[in-house]
Amino acid sequence: MALVNDAADIVFANRALALVCGSEPDALVGRSLADALPALAEEVDWSQAARNAIDRGRTLRIARYELGPSLHVDCRLGPLADADVASPLALLTLDDVTEAVGLEARLLRQARTQAIANLGDSVAHEIRNPLNSIHMNMQLLREGLAKDPPDKPRLEKTATTVQREIKRLDGVVRDFVQYSRPPALRLELGSINHVVRAALDLLDAQIQEKDLRVDIDLQSSRPIRMDRDRLQRAIYNVLLNAVQVTGREGSIVCRSRDETRRCLLEIGDDGPGIDPNQSRHIFEIFYTTKAGGTGLGLPIANRIVEEHGGRMAVNSKPGHGATFAFFLPYDGPPSSMDSGPTVAGSNA
Ligand SMILES: Nc1ncnc2c1ncn2[C@@H]1O[C@H](COP(=O)(O)OP(=O)(O)OP(=O)(O)O)[C@@H](O)[C@H]1O
């Protein structure tokens, strides 16, 4: 342990800390913590940390420090209870957390193994359904062919079902590969508004068929570093959901605007909205409430937005539609890749 002043200069160090620093206790006095613990100097602003600990009056965990493969320590800084107010001191402690780190690593490995097993279950489930259907329909085909004369229209129908299920399987595999092994982004400057319009064009037939009203209020004018095709895919997936959930003559809103360092795109619909119990699952892979759904649309969209250094959020009141927001930094990746999608809403 050590005592430091509010500039993080050492005023006292014990032998254990001196050993860690490869020095003698007396030789550490007068040196700054940044100098004594150089491995952390880039990550930690020690004088700021010392001032924080003193000002806030409580112990703060500063960093986890790997002193070697078999020694991990947590550095903490707290105010020294009896320190003279005129020259307040902070107490630096290093706690050996080697065992906890090992345990965390083991738990992480177990969690990963479990996640892979869960994913495997989900993929197997998604593939088994169409396979079962193909199997049954092939059986029907065989029986139908054995009839004399064969019922041709019926056989045609069965063959069409088989084809549709094969297409579905192909779609599941393609989407899954795209989700799990996305190709590298091809970044260039582009307009989010163009991408939204292109995605809307792809859905034109379905929009016309349902007589949907689409309000377009695209105000963003700053270009974004983006992979145009992939971002279009993300926006398409969200628009497709909106088109699917809205009733005849329903309405969809597309709004974009510039914020300080990012663009905000919102896609809203007046469909049934999302139950709060469900909304926390909608970005999970294979979560679907649709009969023919795969549950990959939103996870893929979210993955693409995160690859762009952005994030997605959803806001919904059941019975009052849902709005999906895309927050996209102009500079593209890497930035703000820390959090998952935000889920908000209420029962009101
Ligand atoms: N606009 C929306 N309004 C209401 N519920 C929605 C909306 N968008 C998504 N959801 C819910 O989120 C679930 C997951 O959506 P997602 O796009 O990931 O999969 P999907 O649409 O069910 O299937 P897929 O997109 O793979 O064909 C949907 O099944 C639905 O329950």
Ligand SMILES: [Mg+2]
């Ligand atoms: Mg979908």
